[in-house]
Amino acid sequence: MLIKVPKASQCSENDVTDEAIYLKRRQLLKQMGFIGAGALLAGSPGVQAINLFGDDDETAFNTRELTYSQQDSAQTLTPESKVISHNNFYEFGTDKTDPKENAQGLNVDPWQLRVDGLVEKPFTLGFEDLFSSFELQERIYRMRCVEAWSMVIPWIGIPLQSLLNRAAPLSKGKYVAFETLYDPEQMPGQRNPFIGGGIDYPYVEGLRLDEAMHPLTILAVGLYGKSLPPQNGAPIRLVVPWKYGFKSIKSIVSIRLVEKQPPTSWNLLAANEYGFYANVNPNVDHPRWSQARERRITKGGLFSSNRIDTQLFNGYDEVAPLYRGMDLKRFY
Amino acid sequence: MVSRIHFRPWQILGLKLLIHSLCIGWAGTTYYQAVTDQLGGDPVKAILHFTGISAFNLLLMSLCMSPLAKYFRQAQFIRFRRLLGLYAFLFAILHLLSYLLFELQLEWGMLISEIIKRPYITVGMIAWLLLMVLTLTSTQSIQRKLGRRWQKLHNWVYLAACLIALHYIWSVKSDIVQPALYIAMLAVLLGLRKDKLLKPLQAIRRKISTRA
Numbered sequence: 425m426l427i428k429v430p431k432a433s434q435c436s437e438n439d440v441t442d443e444a445i446y447l448k449r450r451q452l453l454k455q456m457g458f459i460g461a462g463a464l465l466a467g468s469p470g471v472q473a474i475n476l477f478g479d480d481d482e483t484a485f486n487t488r489e490l491t492y493s494q495q496d497s498a499q500t501l502t503p504e505s506k507v508i509s510h511n512n513f514y515e516f517g518t519d520k521t522d523p524k525e526n527a528q529g530l531n532v533d534p535w536q537l538r539v540d541g542l543v544e545k546p547f548t549l550g551f552e553d554l555f556s557s558f559e560l561q562e563r564i565y566r567m568r569c570v571e572a573w574s575m576v577i578p579w580i581g582i583p584l585q586s587l588l589n590r591a592a593p594l595s596k597g598k599y600v601a602f603e604t605l606y607d608p609e610q611m612p613g614q615r616n617p618f619i620g621g622g623i624d625y626p627y628v629e630g631l632r633l634d635e636a637m638h639p640l641t642i643l644a645v646g647l648y649g650k651s652l653p654p655q656n657g658a659p660i661r662l663v664v665p666w667k668y669g670f671k672s673i674k675s676i677v678s679i680r681l682v683e684k685q686p687p688t689s690w691n692l693l694a695a696n697e698y699g700f701y702a703n704v705n706p707n708v709d710h711p712r713w714s715q716a717r718e719r720r721i722t723k724g725g726l727f728s729s730n731r732i733d734t735q736l737f738n739g740y741d742e743v744a745p746l747y748r749g750m751d752l753k754r755f756y
Numbered sequence: 757m758v759s760r761i762h763f764r765p766w767q768i769l770g771l772k773l774l775i776h777s778l779c780i781g782w783a784g785t786t787y788y789q790a791v792t793d794q795l796g797g798d799p800v801k802a803i804l805h806f807t808g809i810s811a812f813n814l815l816l817m818s819l820c821m822s823p824l825a826k827y828f829r830q831a832q833f834i835r836f837r838r839l840l841g842l843y844a845f846l847f848a849i850l851h852l853l854s855y856l857l858f859e860l861q862l863e864w865g866m867l868i869s870e871i872i873k874r875p876y877i878t879v880g881m882i883a884w885l886l887l888m889v890l891t892l893t894s895t896q897s898i899q900r901k902l903g904r905r906w907q908k909l910h911n912w913v914y915l916a917a918c919l920i921a922l923h924y925i926w927s928v929k930s931d932i933v934q935p936a937l938y939i940a941m942l943a944v945l946l947g948l949r950k951d952k953l954l955k956p957l958q959a960i961r962r963k964i965s966t967r968a
Contacts, residue, residue: 510797518931521796571929573798621930693930712876712926714866719800719859725793729800731861 484528485658487650492560492580499564502575503723504648510721511655512569513674514621515604515611523655530610530654530675537660539587541680542597547590554645554660558582563642565665567672568704568738574718579663580646585637587679593633597681600636602629602662602673623689629662629673630686630700634746640665643676666737668702699756703747704738708756761828768832772839779843782810783850800858807854811847812920812938814840815887819917819945838894841913845887852884876926883919886912914953917942 513523533551540546549557560580568574588600606614606626613620635641644663645651652658657674664671670690680686690698697711706716720730737743747755763771786806790799818840825833860866871881890910893899899906921942925935946953 506797514931518929520798520801573801618933622932623930709873712874714870714873717866719798721797723793725795726787726790726799726803726858728793729858729861731859 485530485654487646487653489650490555490560490580490646492562492646495562495564495578497564497576497578499566499576500722501564501578502721506721506723507575507577507647508653508655510575512571512669513655513657514623515613515625515627515675516655517613517619518621524653526612527654530658532654532659532675535659535677537677537679539591539679541601541682542594543588543681544592544594545590551659555651558586560645561642563644563663563665565640565663566738567663567665567669568718568734570668570670570698570702570710570715572713572715572718572734573721574734574738575721578648579642579644580649581642581644581663583639584641584643584662585639587643588636588681591681593681596683598633599682599685600631600633601678601680601682601686602631602676603627603678603680604673605675605677623693627673627689628686629671629688630682631664631671632685632746633681635664635743638743638746640740640743666704666740666743668698668704670698671702701747701752701755703743703752703756704734705736705752705756706734707736708753761830761832763830763832768835771836775836775839775843779810779814779846783807783847800854803854804851804859807847807851808924811844811851812924814844814847815913815917815920816938816941816945818844819913819942823945823948841887842891842894845891848884848887876923879919879926880923883916883923886916886919890916911952914946914949917946 509524510520511523512520513527516523516526535551535554537549537554538546539548560582562578562580564576564578566574566576584600604625604627605611608614608625611620611625613623614625631641642663643660644657645660647656652661654675657672657676660676661674662672662676671688685700688698688700690702691700704715709715715734717731718734720732722728722730786795786803789795790803793799795802818837821833821837821840825831856862856867860870870877872878890913893902893906893909902909921935921939924938925932928935
């Protein structure tokens, strides 16, 4: 049993920046006129010395502050501490806490993201390119896991559309296939099927081209103002907010335009439970559990548990035209 | 040659107290952590898993007692069997209550439809009811009253254990390693009783052969 005795230096829940303040941070910084001063301080050795007394064993992985255009939202965000500690990333183990424990050493720089297949202009992005090639935008999205829990996460990323347009898809390309890094030395779940939950690695995912080109679909490189920690899919991951979370593939190294519907990992593992489309749908249950409701992960313990109705397409009705005329019970 | 173990009365009392304090302390601490949000991202899931797995652990421990008694030729082990079994059911009660209270948030209609529609919940519920019957008939006076039928009734514990194992492996997404280990442990404990468990089968076989 784990009896948690917090260190004196450790942040407690009430130390975490309140979301209301977080959302106003730019305004606050401007009011204080500190943007320039902060930038000067960031590189100074004094700051690093102070940081020695900070919580640096918690975040062995270095994230960086990002510059991006901000989005306003009335939704209550899931606290950052939960967004980065409750993850499914089976490459690092199947428990929700495993990815945070086991992924901190992931080496993301250098990184290569290859964009190719049925495109006119294939290209490769290196680690720095991920942050500098496109303008970064904040997107506050609901994330609904197929296990019936959900979060609200302030992602930072780029529309997948922009990246695909740069590659200039050929008309033969009808689907987009994604692939996660395959590196058994760094990813224990890929070395050992007992750790990796029996998935045949590398993890692969796919979208229809019109889904990939939809303005809601993004490639995220950060959350809560900083670049992604490894457990959330550093350095770049997909976010498709109207689909179950497993579609939003992490730590991507390859994006390919293809002609036929590509294989997808969970569908390969259990086709009767996980379809290619995997759109959030309260009317189509998982064979073993209901999808009618979800538990929204917010701050607070057992008694603030927050069970809400699940919405079709996770509430993103604007994607409905993509599936007009399709039987969503068959194409789940 | 196995050395004989003998517990003195104070040792039995001490061990029983240890079982009481471990079970109550463990449950208390975990619920405290869940209420104060120290149990990870999803305290509801964590508490459901904790109570379920604890119930299963205690049931398996209770099933260890008679093989231990046989091995060490020391009937005193049996004196812990009921206590462990009762705590197994206590955790099963907490498991079901937490599911109803925190997962379903007292949506009774959903409870009924989930029990009917989800096979893994159906078998879990059957196991829960079996454990309840065993708990209600666990007092010494009922044991005396039922005589030989008491043992027959309490043999249902083996079915309950199998249903719990099925409930567990059926509920996970794809990480079947831990449930598979539990099934292996249960298989060993049932294997030690294979003569007893196969007896009804042999009786049937005998009936068929005498008829033929």
